[in-house]
Amino acid sequence: MFALLRLSVIGFVVLTIVYFILSLYSRSVRRGKLEAEWEEEGMTGDRDAFVEAGLQDYDGSLRRKLILGVYIVPVCLIALIIYLINFH
Incomplete structure (x- = not known):
């Protein structure tokens, strides 16, 4: 149980860093355009x-919201892997 908590905390921190970097990069590209x-x-x-x-306008766009997939996709993949390993 402690290992899952540690994985969750470290994963959240790493994903947050990735989100901010990706968000800043995307905003920079939009500014350039x-x-x-x-x-x-x-x-x-x-x-x-x-x-x-x-x-x-960009702040309210769909592209900006899609960057939140940085949180959703890895969590779903880890949940799928755990399910497949334990229950399949």
Whole structure:
């Protein structure tokens, strides 16, 4: 029982680190695309406001929510492995 608790705590910490890194990377890529779109279309006005508005749209997007799969997929795989080893 203690081993499962230790696995859960360490796994949660590792998955949280992976989530934050992946989240920051994805946001950085989105920012780059918005800045490239600004340059390509030759827009006028406040570039920073355009980028911030795009990032606010990104924060509510499905892609942002799919990053939470970092928690769901490994937990489901571990549960499946435990089930298959013990009950199959």
